[in-house]
Amino acid sequence: MDGLRLNARVGVQYLAAWLAGSGSVPLYNLMEDAATAEISRVQNWQWLRHGAALDAAGVEVRATPELLARVMEEEMARIQAEVGRERFRQGRYAEAGRIFSRQCTAPELDDFLTLDAYNLIVVHHPGGGSPCGGCAAELPRFEFFFCKIFPLQNFFLLKVPCFLFFFQKIFCSPIYFFDFPS
Numbered sequence: 723m724d725g726l727r728l729n730a731r732v733g734v735q736y737l738a739a740w741l742a743g744s745g746s747v748p749l750y751n752l753m754e755d756a757a758t759a760e761i762s763r764v765q766n767w768q769w770l771r772h773g774a775a776l777d778a779a780g781v782e783v784r785a786t787p788e789l790l791a792r793v794m795e796e797e798m799a800r801i802q803a804e805v806g807r808e809r810f811r812q813g814r815y816a817e818a819g820r821i822f823s824r825q826c827t828a829p830e831l832d833d834f835l836t837l838d839a840y841n842l843i844v845v846h847h848p849g850g851g852s853p854c855g856g857c858a859a860e861l862p863r864f865e866f867f868f869c870k871i872f873p874l875q876n877f878f879l880l881k882v883p884c885f886l887f888f889f890q891k892i893f894c895s896p897i898y899f900f901d902f903p904s
Contacts, residue, residue, distance in 0.1 A: 723776045723777060723778040723779075723783060723793075725765070725776070726766060726769065726776060726785065726789075726790070726793055727793055727796075727797055728762075729761075729762035729763070729765055729766045730762070730766065730790075730793055730794055730797040730822065730826075731749075731797050731800065731801060732749055732750075732754060732758060732759060732762045733759050733762040733763050733766070733818075733822045733826075733835070734794075734797070734798070734801060734815060734818045734819050734822050735747060735749055735754075735801060735805075735815075735818070736749070736754055736755070736756070736758065736759035736762075737759060737814075737818035737821060737822055737835060737836075737839065738813050738814045738815045738817070738818035740756070740759075740818075740836060740839065741814040741817060741818060741839055741842060741843060742813060742814055743843075756834075756835065756836065759835050760834065760835055763822065763825055763826060763835050764831065766785075766790065766826040767825065767826050767827075767828070767831050769785035770785045770786065770787060770790060770826060770827060771831075772785075773785055773786065787827045790823065790826055790827060791823070794819060794822075794823050798815065798816075798819050801815060802815070814842075817839075817842060818839075821835075821838050821839055822835075824838065825838060
């Protein structure tokens with residue numbers, strides 16, 4: 723049962739940090755990143771999916787969605803106590819908790835933890851306002867994702883289906899920017 727709890731706390735806190743623009747977060751004397759959060763999510767999903775027997779202080783309990791709901795409620799309260807009420811309120815912990823819970827209880831395992839969260843941080847900028855007019859129509863339609871590098875006002879490429887079109891696509895087609903708070 724301790725593993726289910728720790729996975730929930732780590733997954734939620736990482737996802738909250740990710741939603742706020744950080745790719746890694748110090749948790750429990752370790753620097754955690756998406757890999758740790760993925761392991762936490764997938765392990766919880768597997769336990770729920772197969773009704774794993776968990777040890778709860780010497781008593782065997784089965785992993786169920788109802789158990790996870792109770793654990794999530796308790797662990798969200800623990801996270802709030804750890805980070806402080808104001809930081810919890812201003813952070814994106816509630817959203818992260820909902821996403822993490824939904825992914826752990828999904829009938830099918832999602833590919834990545836953050837896929838569910840992209841729409842919460844992506845702002846669509848249509849190609850109609852591109853500086854080179856109609857050239858977007860001349861190129862294949864690819865979606866690109868960029869992330870602001872905080873101290874700089876540059877953009878970092880996160881996903882490129884075809885690198886050859888990279889520079890043309892920046893200026894000539896729909897671009898998706900991650901809009902993180904400063």
